[in-house]
Amino acid sequence: MRTPQVWSNFWHFIAFGFGSGLAKKAPGTWGTLAGLAVLPLLYLLPLWAGITTIAFASLFGVWLCGRVAKDLGVHDHGGIVWDEMVGIWMTLILLPHTWIWWVLGFVLFRALDILKPWPISVLDRRLGGGLGIMLDDMLAGAIAATLLYILWQAELPFFNGLS
Template sequence: MQAPKVWSNIWHFLAFGFGTGLARKAPGTWGTLAGLAVMPLFYLLPLWLGLVVIVLAAIFGVWLCGQVAEDLGVHDHGGIVWDEMVGVWITLIFLPNAWQWWILGFLLFRFFDILKPWPISLLDRNLGGGLGIMLDDVLAGIFAAVLLYALWWSDLLLWIN
C-alpha cells in the first residue's frame, strides 16, 4: 500500500483508521488505539444514539472495507483497521468512561481479535469481502464486551469503580 493513496482518498483514509493502518508493525493495534481516541465522543451521546452510530459504522464498514480491499487487490489488507475501530467501540459502549475499563477493553478486544476463537475463526476463514473483514472484529468486540460486563456485574473488579 502506498501511503499517498491513504492521504488522498477519503475511503482509504477512513479504512486505514485515519492513517494508523500504515504502521509497519501491529497496524491492528494502532487502529484499535485510533478507535479509543474516538471513544470519548460516544460518551457525549445518549446510549441509544451511540448504539445507532456503532451499528451504522459497522454496516458502512462492510462496504468500506470491501471496497478498499478490492481497490488494493487484497482480501483483507492488514492496514484496513476500520473493523478494529468498530470492534473496540462495541467492547466499551456499555462500560463506564474510565481509563481502567479502556485498558481492559483494549487488551481483551485485541486478545479475541488476534486469537480468533471459535466461531470467530470459522467465520474469518469462510466469509469474504467486507462482511468477512468486519464480522470477525464485531464478534471479537462482542466476546470482549460480554466478558467485561460479566466481570463488572459480578463485582470481581471492584477496584476499578
C-alpha cells in the same frame, strides 16, 4: 496488490483508521488505539445514540472495507483497521468510562482479534469481502464486551472497585 492511497483517497483514509493502519508493525493495534481516541465522542451521545452510531459504523464498514480491499486487490489488507475501530467501540460502549476498563477492554479485544478463537476463526476463514473483514472483529468486540460486562456486574471485590 496496489498501494493504498491513504493521503489522497478519502475512503482509504477512513478505512486505514485516519492513517493509523499505515504503521509498519501491528497496524491492528494502532487502529484500535485510533478507535480509542474517537470513543470519547461516542460517550457524549446518549447511550441509545452511541449504540445506533456503532451499528451504522458497522454497516458502513462492510461497504467501506469491501470497497478498499477491492481497490487494493487483496482480501483483507492489514492496514484496513476500520474493523478494529468498530470492534473496540463495541467492546467499551456499555462499560464504565474509566481508564482501567479501557485497558482491560483493549487487551481482551486485541487478544481475541489476534488469537481468533472459535467461533471468530470460523468467520475469519469462511467469509470474504467487507462482511468477512468486519464480522470477525465485531464478534471479538461482542465477546470482549460480554465477558467484561459480566465481570463488572458480578460485583467481585476487585472489579467492583474499578467503576
